Each structure stands twice: as structure tokens, then as C-alpha cells.
Amino acid sequence: MSTILEVKHLTKKFDDNEVLKDVSFELKKGETLAVIGSSGSGKSTLLRCLNHLSPPDSGQILLEGVNINTPEIDINSIRADMGFVFQDFNLFTHLNILENVMFGPLRVRGLSKKQARQIAAAEIKRVGMIDKIDSYPAQLSGGQQQRISIARALALKPKLILFDEPTSALDPELTGEVLSVMTALANEGMTAIVVTHEMGFARSVADKVIFIDQGLIVEQGEPKIMFATPRHERTRLFLSNFVRLE
Amino acid sequence: MVSFFDYAIEILPEMLSGAWVTLQLSVVCITVGIFFGMILGVARVYSSKFIYWIVTAYVEFLRGTPCLLQLFFIYYGLGDMGLLLKPILAAGIALGINTSVYQAEYFRGAIQSIKPGQMVAARSMGLSKWKSIRYVILPQALRLVIPSSSNEIIYMFKYTSVAFAVGVPELLAQADLTGAMNFRYFESYVVAAIIYTIMVFAVAKIMSTIEKKVTIPGLQLAQ
Ligand SMILES: Nc1ncnc2c1ncn2[C@@H]1O[C@H](COP(=O)(O)OP(=O)(O)OP(=O)(O)O)[C@@H](O)[C@H]1O
Ligand SMILES: [Mg+2]
Numbered sequence: 001m002s003t004i005l006e007v008k009h010l011t012k013k014f015d016d017n018e019v020l021k022d023v024s025f026e027l028k029k030g031e032t033l034a035v036i037g038s039s040g041s042g043k044s045t046l047l048r049c050l051n052h053l054s055p056p057d058s059g060q061i062l063l064e065g066v067n068i069n070t071p072e073i074d075i076n077s078i079r080a081d082m083g084f085v086f087q088d089f090n091l092f093t094h095l096n097i098l099e100n101v102m103f104g105p106l107r108v109r110g111l112s113k114k115q116a117r118q119i120a121a122a123e124i125k126r127v128g129m130i131d132k133i134d135s136y137p138a139q140l141s142g143g144q145q146q147r148i149s150i151a152r153a154l155a156l157k158p159k160l161i162l163f164d165e166p167t168s169a170l171d172p173e174l175t176g177e178v179l180s181v182m183t184a185l186a187n188e189g190m191t192a193i194v195v196t197h198e199m200g201f202a203r204s205v206a207d208k209v210i211f212i213d214q215g216l217i218v219e220q221g222e223p224k225i226m227f228a229t230p231r232h233e234r235t236r237l238f239l240s241n242f243v244r245l246e
Numbered sequence: 247m248v249s250f251f252d253y254a255i256e257i258l259p260e261m262l263s264g265a266w267v268t269l270q271l272s273v274v275c276i277t278v279g280i281f282f283g284m285i286l287g288v289a290r291v292y293s294s295k296f297i298y299w300i301v302t303a304y305v306e307f308l309r310g311t312p313c314l315l316q317l318f319f320i321y322y323g324l325g326d327m328g329l330l331l332k333p334i335l336a337a338g339i340a341l342g343i344n345t346s347v348y349q350a351e352y353f354r355g356a357i358q359s360i361k362p363g364q365m366v367a368a369r370s371m372g373l374s375k376w377k378s379i380r381y382v383i384l385p386q387a388l389r390l391v392i393p394s395s396s397n398e399i400i401y402m403f404k405y406t407s408v409a410f411a412v413g414v415p416e417l418l419a420q421a422d423l424t425g426a427m428n429f430r431y432f433e434s435y436v437v438a439a440i441i442y443t444i445m446v447f448a449v450a451k452i453m454s455t456i457e458k459k460v461t462i463p464g465l466q467l468a469q
Contacts (some may be wrong), residue, residue, distance in 0.1 A: 037398075076372040076374060079370055080371060086367065092367070094386045094389065136465075152371075153371075
């Protein structure tokens with residue numbers, strides 16, 4: 001499989017706070033990459049740097065071989081190709097479910113209403129929410145809202161999707177429906193980077209996992225191997241918290 | 247001396263023509279006010295520092311001076327400088343500008359009450375800042391602003407009576423005229439008051455109907 005994303009020596013500071021220090025990794029088409037690490041380690045910042053919601057200070061981000069971390073790049077077209085799923089969904093409050101998912105094809109891709117509606121209906125079906133097409137976000141549970149926000153990202157036909165703790169704002173009984181949508185996507189060959197505290201998901205669904213601590217990638221590799229035999233003390237300590245919790 | 251009712255009927259044509267002018271003047275001012283209020287409100291939240299300061303100074307300056315002064319400035323002041331406007335036009339401009347800065351503040355408040363995540367979500371999909379404002383922020387702000395905006399609209403509706411001071415034949419002017427001609431100010435003012443009340447009631451009703459029509463579950467100002 002071809003490399004879709006290559007990140008080289010990425011750094012990001014907020015004032016004096018070095019949040020990302022020389023982060024490098026790569027991702028192949030169709031892979032799911034899980035990013036794990038404790039709170040404040042820089043996971044969200046990493047995702048937000050990739051699509052310039054938070055512009056990085058230095059380093060390269062190669063999307064299909066093209067460096068997108070240069071001033072000349074049209075960041076809006078890059079963002080349209082990188083879906084983003086937020087912890088707190090951020091569905092558009094004033095639009096119903098159909099309109100939310102149509103939004104990308106219609107307003108960003110500039111497709112006709114008819115085409116946008118077709119794409120949206122297909123994506124809503126894919127996340128199993130077709131019966132809620134006329135509801136407004138506030139009328140849905142958190143899990144349902146997150147599934148729709150995944151459909152909204154998919155409707156742009158992105159090259160990859162960035163998930164920032166997609167289940168952290170959900171009640172425990174609602175995480176399953178979202179994780180199963182994400183698992184199905186991974187099986188269908190969607191490329192994704194998933195920041196998560198769901199170690200079960202990281203272990204069984206991800207092709208690759210990165211453990212990040214204080215802005216540095218401490219360890220990366222195949223999840224089954226890393227979870228069974230972490231090579232670094234910090235990884236071992238981090239994972240042991242979850243073993244105790246699970 | 248004819249009874250109040252007969253007198254009221256007698257002056258009704260003049261009073262209704264005044265009411266019609268009041269209505270026209272109000273519609274113009276309110277439309278101008280909402281349109282520019284929206285632009286100024288957006289500018290106060292989303293523009294560069296430089297434009298922000300210009301807009302802020304403009305808004306604060308106009309909020310800090312009396313409406314009547316603004317009207318006199320545009321009618322007599324500019325008239326002195328050679329720019330002679332018809333009274334109704336001068337009043338439309340002065341009152342429209344005046345109400346727009348209040349509307350601007352309501353729009354600013356409405357925009358700032360929208361969760362930042364709405365803008366971030368639109369930007370993360372690759373939408374430009376201005377399109378995000380157009381398609382995400384404004385449709386929400388326009389709904390959120392209705393309650394406070396309605397108050398300003400009703401206030402403005404009554405406040406068009408200051409146009410009387412530059413000779414616009416609106417409702418208050420007509421009450422004054424008929425009162426003076428018949429030496430019956432008391433009754434004339436009562437008729438004017440009744441007409442104002444009916445019109446304001448209708449405006450309030452229209453606003454609350456609009457508010458209900460465009461309401462969306464989950465989209466309202468935090469209490
Ligand atoms: N906009 C910002 N301005 C200043 N500092 C920031 C900003 N965003 C993040 N930080 C800082 O960067 C560091 C990393 O934050 P980040 O949100 O990336 O962590 P995280 O790994 O996603 O944590 P969590 O698991 O809690 O979401 C923190 O110290 C945080 O305070
Ligand atoms: Mg985070």
C-alpha cells in the first residue's frame with residue numbers, strides 16, 4: 001500500500017510551552033493509526049497541526065507526497081480532504097441531520113443540492129441514522145450526534161479522517177455504537193488517525209499505534225506487540241493504568 | 247361641541263395618513279438598522295484589529311449622542327453645508343443610522359453567544375472564514391438576535407416620532423396639527439396614542455410570529 005501521509009520533524013510551541021517536539025511518523029493508505037497518551041501530552045495539538053487548525057511551527061507534512069506545511073498551500077482544499085471529528089461533535093445547531101451532512105458537498109465542494117442530498121443520504125445510511133434525517137442535533141443522543149458528525153466528515157470524500165477522542169464526551173453505554181461505526185470504516189479501508197483512550201479499540205482495530213508523551217513519540221508500532229511487550233518504561237506505566245481500569 | 251367619537255372620526259383621515267408615514271419611515275429605518283447592524287456586529291467580532299477599532303469608535307460615538315442631535319445634524323447641519331435633504335429622507339437616514347448601532351450590539355451579543363466549535367467545525371471542513379460566517383454564524387445569529395432585536399424595532403417604531411421635529415408629517419405631527427386647528431389637543435393626542443398602541447401591538451405580534459416560525463430545537467440563548 002502507498003504512503004498517504006508522512007510527517008517529518010513537526011514542532012509546535014504555545015509561547016514557551018513546547019507541545020510538539022520533533023514528531024515524525026507515516027501512514028499508509030487504508031491504515032488506522034491510534035494515538036494514545038496521557039492528558040496534555042499533545043495529541044489534540046498534533047491533529048490540529050495536521051490540518052492547520054493550529055499551524056505548526058516547523059516540520060513537513062506530506063500528503064500524498066506534497067508538503068502542505070508551506071505558506072503557498074491552499075489550506076482550505078487540504079482541510080476538505082482531511083475530515084475532522086471532534087470530541088464534542090460540533091454539529092451545526094441550525095441545520096437538521098440531512099442538512100448537516102449535505103453541508104460539505106454543497107458549501108465546500110460546490111455540488112448541486114440534488115447531488116449533495118444523494119451523497120448525504122448514503123453517508124447517513126452508512127452510520128445507521130436514516131430514520132433521523134429530519135431531526136435537529138439537539139434532539140439526538142451524544143452517540144447519535146457523533147455518528148452524524150462522522151457522516152458529515154465522510155460526505156466530503158476525504159483522503160483521511162482525524163478523530164479527536166470521538167467517544168470521550170459520551171456516556172459509557174453510548175461509546176459502543178460510535179466505535180462500531182469506526183470499526184466498520186476501518187474495515188472498509190478508510191484511512192484514519194484516532195486519538196483515543198479506548199485501548200480496546202486501539203488494540204483490536206488499529207493497524208499501528210503511537211504513544212506520545214510530553215510532545216514526543218516515545219514508542220510506535222503494531223498494537224498487539226506494543227500492548228503485550230512495551231519497550232519503554234513510560235509506555236509500560238501508561239498502559240498499566242488501563243489494565244487496572246479494564 | 248361634537249363628541250370624542252365624532253371628532254375622532256372627523257380627524258381620522260389625517261391621522262391615518264400620519265400613521266402611514268410613520269409606518270413607511272419605520273420600515274425604512276428598521277430595515278436599514280438591521281442590515282447595517284448585522285454588518286457592524288460581524289465586523290466587531292470578526293474583523294482585523296484596525297477595522298474593529300474604527301467600528302467600535304463609530305458605534306460608541308453614535309450611542310453616546312442623542313438621536314435628536316443626530317437628526318438635526320443631518321437635516322440642518324448638512325443643510326447648512328449645502329446638502330439639503332427632504333425631511334423624510336433626513337429622518338430615514340438619521341434614525342436608520344441610530345438604530346443600526348443598537349442592532350449592532352445585539353448582533354455582537356448573539357454572535358458571541360454561539361459556541362466557538364461551530365466556527366471551528368466549518369473551518370475544519372475547508373470553508374473560508376467569510377463563507378463560514380455566511381452559512382453557519384449568521385443563520386444562527388439572526389435567530390438568536392430576534393428577542394432583543396424586536397425590542398429595538400418596537401422602540402424605533404415609536405421613536406420615529408422625533409421626525410416631527412424636522413417637519414415630517416408622521417402620526418405625532420398630524421395629532422399636533424389637528425389639535426391646533428380644532429383647539430382639541432387632548433383628543434387628538436388620545437387618538438394618536440390609540441393608533442400607536444394598535445400598530446405597536448401588531449408589530450410585536452409579527453415579531454413573535456416570526457420568532458416562533460424560525461425557531462429550531464436547541465438553538466436559543468442560554469438563560
Ligand atoms: N491554544 C492553546 N494555547 C496555549 N496552550 C495550548 C493550546 N492548546 C493546547 N495547549 C497546551 O498544549 C498542551 C497539549 O495540549 P493538547 O490539547 O494537545 O493535549 P492532549 O494530549 O490532547 O490532552 P487531552 O487528553 O487532555 O485532550 C497542554 O499543555 C495545553 O495546555
Ligand atoms: Mg485532546
